[in-house]
């Protein structure tokens with residue numbers, strides 16, 4: 001029995017105990033953790049655009065993009081879908097924030113949301129249908145400067 005014998009390979013020493021690389025890798029945020037971040041940023045992105053704080057809307061669109069890239073690293077099986085989503089769906093949202101074009105933003109945002117939900121269905125989670133909360137976030141100034 002191997003009980004009590006640490007697995008081979010490099011280990012990180014922490015005040016709480018030693019961790020293997022596998023244990024560290026397994027502790028990284030997973031899909032659900034990163035998607036929760038994406039959902040919050042996506043919600044704030046829409047309300048920032050609607051409020052006229054276009055820089056903030058762009059900031060949150062980039063947060064969604066960056067978090068998607070993190071997901072592609074920890075779960076490579078989603079990499080191709082994430083790359084396509086970034087290229088075809090996030091890019092037009094970002095462009096609309098840069099041009100401060102409210103109509104283009106709404107169209108791109110709705111198309112991206114539909115596609116995100118199609119990806120949820122593709123990966124066996126058709127019950128995850130993201131919808132935009134009507135309430136704006138209360139922790140940020142959403143108005144134009």
Ligand code: HEM
Pocket residue numbers: 031032033035036038039042064078081082085112113116117119120123125128130
């Ligand atoms: C703006 C776009 C997106 C939004 C707002 C969004 C939102 C969400 C939310 C809120 C969840 C539930 C998270 C929780 O457990 O609390 C979720 C789960 C999930 N999303 Fe997304 N999503 C987006 C894009 C995508 C894309 C492009 C993919 C493609 C791979 C994807 C794949 C998944 C998967 C596989 C899950 C299930 C999590 C699991 O298996 O543990 N999502 N998403």
